Amino acid sequence: MLNDRILQELAAIVGPANVSARTVDRITHSFDATQQQYLPDVVVHPGSAEEIGRIVRLANEERIPVLPRGAGSGFTGGSLPIRGGIVLVLTRMTRILEIDTDNLIAVVEPGVVTGRLQQEVERLGLFYPPDPASKDFSTLGGNIAECAGGPRCVKYGVTRDYVLGLEVVTPTGTLIHTGGRTMKNVVGYDLTRLFVGSEGTLGIVTRIILRLLPKPEARKTMLVAFAAIDGAARAVSAIIRGKIIPTTLEFMDASAIDCVRRATSLDLPANCRAVLIVEVDGDRALLDDQAEKILAIVRPLGVLETRVAETAEESEAIWKVRRSISPSLRTMGPHKFNEDIVVPRSRVPAMIRALEGIADRYGVPIVNFGHAGDGNIHVNVMVDLGEPGMEATVRQVLDEIFRTTVELDGAISGEHGIGTAKAAYIGMELDPPTLAAMRAIKQALDPNNIMNPGKIFPDNGPERCPSDP
Amino acid sequence: MTEPKPLEQYQNEMAQCVRCGACQAHCPVYLETGREGSVARGKIVLAAAVLAGEVGLDERLREEIGLCLLCGSCVVKCPNRVPTDAIVAALRRRIAGEQGLSPLAKGVAALTGSKPLLRTLLKGADLLAPLLFKTIPATSGLRLRLAPEALKGRSLPPIPERNLFARVPEFLAGDPDKPTVGVFAGCGLTYLYPQVGEILVRLPHRLGYSVFLPRTQGCCGMPALASGNGPLIGTLVQANVEAFAGRTLDCILTACASCHGMLAGSAAETGNALGAELVDIHLFLHQQGLVEQLASLPKRRKRIRVTYHDPCHLRSAGITRQPRDLLRALPQVDFVEMADAGLCCGLGGTFTAAHPDLSRAIGDRKLAGLGASGATVIASSCPGCILQLQDIVDRAGLPMKAVHTLELIDQALAGPTS
Numbered sequence: 057m058l059n060d061r062i063l064q065e066l067a068a069i070v071g072p073a074n075v076s077a078r079t080v081d082r083i084t085h086s087f088d089a090t091q092q093q094y095l096p097d098v099v100v101h102p103g104s105a106e107e108i109g110r111i112v113r114l115a116n117e118e119r120i121p122v123l124p125r126g127a128g129s130g131f132t133g134g135s136l137p138i139r140g141g142i143v144l145v146l147t148r149m150t151r152i153l154e155i156d157t158d159n160l161i162a163v164v165e166p167g168v169v170t171g172r173l174q175q176e177v178e179r180l181g182l183f184y185p186p187d188p189a190s191k192d193f194s195t196l197g198g199n200i201a202e203c204a205g206g207p208r209c210v211k212y213g214v215t216r217d218y219v220l221g222l223e224v225v226t227p228t229g230t231l232i233h234t235g236g237r238t239m240k241n242v243v244g245y246d247l248t249r250l251f252v253g254s255e256g257t258l259g260i261v262t263r264i265i266l267r268l269l270p271k272p273e274a275r276k277t278m279l280v281a282f283a284a285i286d287g288a289a290r291a292v293s294a295i296i297r298g299k300i301i302p303t304t305l306e307f308m309d310a311s312a313i314d315c316v317r318r319a320t321s322l323d324l325p326a327n328c329r330a331v332l333i334v335e336v337d338g339d340r341a342l343l344d345d346q347a348e349k350i351l352a353i354v355r356p357l358g359v360l361e362t363r364v365a366e367t368a369e370e371s372e373a374i375w376k377v378r379r380s381i382s383p384s385l386r387t388m389g390p391h392k393f394n395e396d397i398v399v400p401r402s403r404v405p406a407m408i409r410a411l412e413g414i415a416d417r418y419g420v421p422i423v424n425f426g427h428a429g430d431g432n433i434h435v436n437v438m439v440d441l442g443e444p445g446m447e448a449t450v451r452q453v454l455d456e457i458f459r460t461t462v463e464l465d466g467a468i469s470g471e472h473g474i475g476t477a478k479a480a481y482i483g484m485e486l487d488p489p490t491l492a493a494m495r496a497i498k499q500a501l502d503p504n505n506i507m508n509p510g511k512i513f514p515d516n517g518p519e520r521c522p523s524d525p
Numbered sequence: 526m527t528e529p530k531p532l533e534q535y536q537n538e539m540a541q542c543v544r545c546g547a548c549q550a551h552c553p554v555y556l557e558t559g560r561e562g563s564v565a566r567g568k569i570v571l572a573a574a575v576l577a578g579e580v581g582l583d584e585r586l587r588e589e590i591g592l593c594l595l596c597g598s599c600v601v602k603c604p605n606r607v608p609t610d611a612i613v614a615a616l617r618r619r620i621a622g623e624q625g626l627s628p629l630a631k632g633v634a635a636l637t638g639s640k641p642l643l644r645t646l647l648k649g650a651d652l653l654a655p656l657l658f659k660t661i662p663a664t665s666g667l668r669l670r671l672a673p674e675a676l677k678g679r680s681l682p683p684i685p686e687r688n689l690f691a692r693v694p695e696f697l698a699g700d701p702d703k704p705t706v707g708v709f710a711g712c713g714l715t716y717l718y719p720q721v722g723e724i725l726v727r728l729p730h731r732l733g734y735s736v737f738l739p740r741t742q743g744c745c746g747m748p749a750l751a752s753g754n755g756p757l758i759g760t761l762v763q764a765n766v767e768a769f770a771g772r773t774l775d776c777i778l779t780a781c782a783s784c785h786g787m788l789a790g791s792a793a794e795t796g797n798a799l800g801a802e803l804v805d806i807h808l809f810l811h812q813q814g815l816v817e818q819l820a821s822l823p824k825r826r827k828r829i830r831v832t833y834h835d836p837c838h839l840r841s842a843g844i845t846r847q848p849r850d851l852l853r854a855l856p857q858v859d860f861v862e863m864a865d866a867g868l869c870c871g872l873g874g875t876f877t878a879a880h881p882d883l884s885r886a887i888g889d890r891k892l893a894g895l896g897a898s899g900a901t902v903i904a905s906s907c908p909g910c911i912l913q914l915q916d917i918v919d920r921a922g923l924p925m926k927a928v929h930t931l932e933l934i935d936q937a938l939a940g941p942t943s
Contacts, residue, residue: 080585083574084560084567089545093570101560128561129546147559167559171550192550383604386541 058097062118066100066142069110074101074148085143088128088135090477096123096137101145105223105231105262108144112260112506113229115142121509122227124256126167126195130202131394132475134255138510144260146197152176153263160268161220161237166197166261170204173266183271185212188471189382197261203253205471207304210429211337212269214471216252223263224251227502237265250497255473256508258501275303275337276347277371279363280354281328285309285412287358288330289405292428295334296401298353300346305429306333309408311388311415312381312425319384324377325360332428333378335371381425388421388438393450397461398432398470410460411435418453432470458484479514528759529750529794532572532615539612541605542569548599548609553869553887554592562589565599565609572616582620587627590616592880594873594887595751596837597786611794617753627752627879689715689722690740697726697736704775705735706809707801709765711784712744713908721908724931725780725806731938732813734775739768745784746791751874762791766799774801778809780931782907783874786838805839806931807847807906819854819937831855831933832863832900834891834914836907840867848906848930855937864894872913888917896923904930 058077066075076082077098086093097120102108115122121141128135137143149165152173156162157180164173170191174184187206188194194204200222205214221235234247251258282288288307295302308316310329317324324331332354336346351362365371385392399407408424411433415422426434437453439446458468458481468485469478483491495513498505548565549555555564562571571589574580593613600608621627689710699705706729714722730736743764749757765788769777777799779785785805792798810816833852835845845867853860871877871887895903895918903914903925914927 076585078583078585079580080562080571080583080589083570083580084562084589087544087566087570089543091544127546127549129549145559145561150559169550190546193546193548386605392543 058120062114062120063098065114066098066111069114070100070102070107074103075099085125085128085145086137088130088133090131090133090136090475092133092136092476094136094138095140096143097140099143099145101148103148105225108225108260108262109229109231111142111144112225112227115506116228116504119504119506121506122260123508124197124201124260126198126201127169127190127193129190129194130198130475131396131472132202132255132469132477134202134473134475134508134511135198136476138476141506146195146260149197149262155180155182155268156237157182159237160270162266162268164196164264164266166195166200166264168196170194170196170199177268178271181271182268184218184266184268185209186215186218196264196266200252200261200264201254201256202473203471205427205430205432207306207335207427209432209471210305210427211301211303216249218267219248219252219264220267221265222248222251222261224259224261226259227504227507231262232259235265239267253473255475255511257498257511259507272303272337272339274340274343275335275371276343277365277374278334278347278350279365279374279377280332280334280351280359281324281361282330282332283327283358283360285330285408286405288332289408289428291332291354291357292404293402294353294357295350296429298349300336300350300353302334302350302429303337304333304335305427306378307331307425307428308333308378308381309424311421311423315384315388315423316377316380318387320380328360331377333374378425381423385423385436385438388423388436389440391439391441393437393439393454395435395437395454395457395468396426396432396470396472397435397457397466397468398430399461399464399466401429401431403464403466404428404431404433407431407433407460407464407466410464411457414453414456414460418449420449420453422453427470430470431466455481474512476511479512482512482514528755529611529615529618529791532576532612532619535572535608535612535615536576538608539569539573542566542603542607542609543605544570545604547602547604551598551602553594553596553598553871553890554883556890557883557886558592563592565603565607568593568609568613568616569607572612575616575619582623587620590620591627591876592883594837594869594871594876595747596869596873597841598837598869601841611790614750614753617751618755619753621753622755626754684717685719687719689719689726690738692719692723693726693738695738695740697730699730699735700733703733703735705737705772707769707772707774707777707799708736708738709742709745709769709777709779709784709788709799709803710738711779711781711908713781713784713912718908718911718929721780721929721931724929724935725778728806728810728931728935728938729778732815737769737772737774741768743768745781745787747783747787748874750787750791751876758791762795762797766797769800772800776802776804776809778804778806780806780906780929781909782836782838782842783909786842789842805842805844805847805906807839807851808844810851810934811847815934816850816854819851819856819934822856822937825857825941828857828859829902830861830898830900831858831902831904832861832895832898833866833930834863834870834903834905834910834927835867836905836910837869839906848904851930851934852904855933857937857941858933861898861900863898863900865891866894868894870910870913870917872909874909877913884913885917885920888913889921891917892921892923895925896921901925902933903927904933906930 081099082095085099123137123143125135146167149167151165154163187208188204308331421438423436544566552564561567595610710722746758746761871884877884911927918925
């Protein structure tokens, strides 16, 4: 696929220091956060949209796969070079081009780390809400490709709600511009929304126009301990029904609590079987009132204890409980299957009960925590794949989890994407005509299937329509 | 067994890396290069590939494995606490074991044996007082750190003629009812900043302790670790263990963050610890109630604005509060916190010699915080950091002086000068 001539052409485009086909560089770009590894043929670090356009045109002519990559921290294989090709690393494109305080807009390059943009805009009293757990290292380009979420999405929405416009190099190497700098814009199709969450299969984002908000003046964090998961799950619905939208509404189930207890000293009542962490933000004067309202709503639902943080340190102590779940999961089993299903908020109790049932039936630990406020549950199936038959068991468990999710009107991925990890399950949720429509879009923009091939759509999956070529 | 363990024995630790990428947010080298091979998870994947025979120890691999400051920032922030610094050091030993020492380490080895070569090199390093190499023994890590390549254009302190051992006796007797503490000075405080080494010895004596500073102590081994010289680490560990043996010590004090990190790390790994618990001087003084003592001194009318830089090897040991508490209590000091106080200075032992430009670029990331602090003095607690910080501010033209926290404490205890 790759020969010396192509390598020389790549070097002529980006400079020899930014192209490598050495084994070492291929190995260091063979993985993401999924634990899978596939060697690319060459690693390229472009510096501009113009260079990216030339690389993609070359790749399209030569039919070489192109893999856009930011921090490489995705959970579903979005940046894995499963068919080799050119890994296009965007970490040189890290400029914040503009923060427009009159129009509340930021214009950035795709390699900007999300947390860095947040720091910069907050210094000016502004706010970029999406806060995936990886925000300190994942890039905005990657966040857009996966439509990243985070705890604050309950109130503020996800990445797509903040993208006003994009500059994109399409799979044929053409530079296009979607959306713009205005809140309102109905000129033509909404291609911006099409590219957000497209997992790098439709093109490479080279410039991003983001919407900003004024930074909330203050926030208040609460921890509520429950005697049973049912109380916690009902509390989530009750809060939302009470016409209060907290900034975050995170929950931990009994297995998550046990996990943290085993790893650290956790200061919670012994009979605590579920925890909600609730945060509200806004004008300082209104927060006490909001907090009291929430506590009044949840109190009758089997609450063992409530804690309201009065200082930043106390708030940090509460969040530390939540953050210590992931590292402590390892005590449950060496292999983790981390799924990010989402169901309508009112179905959270039913989903949790179903997950407990699946864990019991198959005898595997399932640890659940996450963003209950928007129905997004992080389901962690913890196993030892070294045990005989465990691979098959895990497949059945995941199959049942996804099937139940869809039955409850949910989605099999809330914020991680499909990639390679969930491609086999996409047909459970999307019917054949819908998938065919998606494939038609892909085919129209990427006729030679060079842009991140093998992602989202399974090649011979059960969803394939008879009308497909 | 005094040599640290080989790469093969790190397989379990390597398997703990889930490649989440969190290390990217904390690696000083990655923040500068943006390249996956610079950061912890990239290096762990490479180490695994070496063990699996998927890649040889070629020039490109050596280059990537060289791009690590061994600062430990990634280890502290890793959700699974994967000891990447130790894994990189083990991989460097494997490279040195198979291919011999790097050109830098070889140059230094030749330097220590050849007098004519030594003279030539010293002429090149004209900023260096001619006494330096005469006063620094061959086994000292300073020779690696201060190799001529590292010195081009760098501001250096004047090298004192009398080293620490010439300034204080081997044993200072204190109150008969107080125990004896040992002092591990390290090369920096023995040869480069002996005035600080002297405070490290005299301060506990002033508090009533007997102080033992064995003359046979050597380099802690950090530069040997950084350059993959396993046998030299073994020799140094053994010499230091013997130096402190045969005397009952309450603890052994250090005032160099790197020595503290290296000695603690190698003790944990080889099981060959010095005869008593290793205690950082700030922790010791804090426990001795010096904060209260300093705070009770009358505040001076003319005070200096001081900020503090966290050396990586104290920060990763969790010692960040004690130096600040001491500084805040000083009567002649207005303490001010700076942005990015915990960012690495970029020196990284022999890193600065092998990658001078990158080392400076990493160091320059501190400038914004340093400048905005409005401080005229930067205190720190590692001779390497102090050397690098002075170079950073000098090159930027900032009117600041880098000192050891002990110097400010000594100044306060000496009373007002005017």
